Amino acid sequence: MFVSRQLVRRTGLRVSRRWSHSPAAALSGLNSVAEEDLAHFAKILPPTAILSTLSPNATPAAELEPFNNDWMNKYHGRSTTVLKPRTTQEVSEIVKWCNQRRIGIVPQGGNTGLVGGGVPVKDELVLSLSNMTKIRAFDDVSGILVADAGCILQSLSDFLTPHNHIVPLDLGAKGSCQIGGNVSTNAGGLRLLRYGSLHGSVLGLEVVLPDGTILDQLTSLRKDNTGYDLKQLFIGAEGTLGVVTGVSILAAPAPQASNNVMLALPKFENVLPLFKETKRQLSEILSAFEFMDRTVYDLAVKHGQGRALDPSDVEGAECFVLVETSGGKREHDEEKLNSLMESLMEAEQPLINTGVLATSPAQFSALWAIREGLTEAVSKEGKAYKYDISVPLHKFKEVVDKTKEHLRQKDLLHENAVKHVVGYGHVGDGNLHLNVVAAQYTPEIEAALEPFIYELVASYKGSISAEHGIGVMKTHALQYSKNPTSIEWMKRIKALFDPNGIMNPGKVLP
Numbered sequence: 001m002f003v004s005r006q007l008v009r010r011t012g013l014r015v016s017r018r019w020s021h022s023p024a025a026a027l028s029g030l031n032s033v034a035e036e037d038l039a040h041f042a043k044i045l046p047p048t049a050i051l052s053t054l055s056p057n058a059t060p061a062a063e064l065e066p067f068n069n070d071w072m073n074k075y076h077g078r079s080t081t082v083l084k085p086r087t088t089q090e091v092s093e094i095v096k097w098c099n100q101r102r103i104g105i106v107p108q109g110g111n112t113g114l115v116g117g118g119v120p121v122k123d124e125l126v127l128s129l130s131n132m133t134k135i136r137a138f139d140d141v142s143g144i145l146v147a148d149a150g151c152i153l154q155s156l157s158d159f160l161t162p163h164n165h166i167v168p169l170d171l172g173a174k175g176s177c178q179i180g181g182n183v184s185t186n187a188g189g190l191r192l193l194r195y196g197s198l199h200g201s202v203l204g205l206e207v208v209l210p211d212g213t214i215l216d217q218l219t220s221l222r223k224d225n226t227g228y229d230l231k232q233l234f235i236g237a238e239g240t241l242g243v244v245t246g247v248s249i250l251a252a253p254a255p256q257a258s259n260n261v262m263l264a265l266p267k268f269e270n271v272l273p274l275f276k277e278t279k280r281q282l283s284e285i286l287s288a289f290e291f292m293d294r295t296v297y298d299l300a301v302k303h304g305q306g307r308a309l310d311p312s313d314v315e316g317a318e319c320f321v322l323v324e325t326s327g328g329k330r331e332h333d334e335e336k337l338n339s340l341m342e343s344l345m346e347a348e349q350p351l352i353n354t355g356v357l358a359t360s361p362a363q364f365s366a367l368w369a370i371r372e373g374l375t376e377a378v379s380k381e382g383k384a385y386k387y388d389i390s391v392p393l394h395k396f397k398e399v400v401d402k403t404k405e406h407l408r409q410k411d412l413l414h415e416n417a418v419k420h421v422v423g424y425g426h427v428g429d430g431n432l433h434l435n436v437v438a439a440q441y442t443p444e445i446e447a448a449l450e451p452f453i454y455e456l457v458a459s460y461k462g463s464i465s466a467e468h469g470i471g472v473m474k475t476h477a478l479q480y481s482k483n484p485t486s487i488e489w490m491k492r493i494k495a496l497f498d499p500n501g502i503m504n505p506g507k508v509l510p
Contacts, residue, residue: 023506077120096212107239109181115471149180168195186236188467193428194287206246255326262308264317288324296422305373390463
């Protein structure tokens with residue numbers, strides 16, 4: 001361990017926005033699954049791939065609970081039927097039938113989302129991709145991987161390891177999220193700073209359209225400049241335009257050396273100068289720069305996610321930064337990282353109090369476990385209202401402080417209401433995870449938070465959803481990030497692809 005060294009909101013005309021939220025309205029005109037539908041599905045799928053509380057072979061309702069409820073237990077559906085196809089053709093036949101019968105469909109991956117996009121609003125049919133787990137092809141020269149949409153992200157990583165490649169995406173939920181869901185939500189993750197977004201790394205998609213047509217754009221070409229790039233419409237569409245069944249993605253060469261360091265900072269104002277200096281010195285080997293405030297770090301320690309620094313070193317720290325490097329030669333990378341640390345510690349006005357550099361694979365994993373465990377720690381502490389936003393980097397702390405003060409003025413900042421307001425996120429791409437940790441979910445707290453937070457984000461010209469998507473949670477708030485013209489054209493695209501409105505109804509669009 002390094003030796004410890006102690007040391008306007010925009011004004012103008014306000015646009016009047018109507019604050020209403022009725023996702024169930026999108027389901028008007030849709031039908032529930034009936035016994036005759038089950039009889040048809042039985043011609044497509046084996047009995048083990050059909051879960052339904054309807055007769056003749058009713059499944060206990062408890063077995064459908066994992067599909068009807070999100071992992072935070074915040075969003076709850078009432079689906080009677082879950083189908084688990086194994087092939088794209090089976091998906092096509094199911095979707096074609098549902099379109100003819102006007103039955104709403106919720107495509108579901110690992111159900112790890114945070115905005116309710118993967119669970120029914122009412123009793124729509126759940127189409128689980130969990131049985132579609134084939135790795136179709138991998139070219140170890142080009143690095144192009146083609147896989148079924150139901151492949152778990154960690155499983156793809158494990159497959160690529162002996163081939164000296166990695167998936168260009170890393171999430172805390174990698175042990176259960178699926179690549180099709182990652183693509184459908186345009187998941188960002190922990191290393192977007194290094195590898196960019198899925199809009200760049202996904203080369204092709206196979207999608208079942210709402211009428212059952214299979215759109216095969218599963219190309220493995222790095223360059224294809226022949227007209228409209230249709231796949232981009234489905235990346236981040238959250239299953240509202242079709243069901244992603246196959247993904248072609250460019251895997252990245254595995255780094256031959258990885259290092260990380262946890263830094264304790266005396267004040268938030270040091271984060272941006274530290275980021276600039278880190279980018280300058282580490283340059284091409286910098287792969288992650290993660291920020292967490294003191295409160296959420298303490299929650300991670302409290303709930304068993306690990307401890308990066310000794311209590312004496314944490315003293316006086318207002319926030320923490322986790323820096324990761326990934327390169328091709330260990331000696332070169334360690335030299336650059338040690339040089340950075342020496343310059344930081346020896347500076348006349350040091351940006352950090354102290355830091356700990358991982359010296360073994362186990363310690364490397366332990367430091368990441370703290371950052372990846374923040375979501376779990378927050379959920380153990382209470383009921384979390386999660387806001388995944390993009391704002392200017394220098395406004396991260398201001399957003400947390402203004403939210404906290406707003407709740408204090410509403411007399412909601414106490415143990416029986418809101419216990420903590422915390423912030424953490426990806427400094428490299430301006431993504432702040434604002435978490436309001438409450439004793440219980442209540443209408444009073446939600447009314448205090450919304451539209452306040454969305455208005456605050458809009459005042460910074462930010463985004464109300466940086467990487468989690470819109471789902472059912474933010475349909476009513478889309479207007480804070482998209483102007484009326486953009487929303488109108490999004491609706492036209494939806495109507496063109498899905499005129500009957502069966503695909504994930506009530507999600508994304510207001």
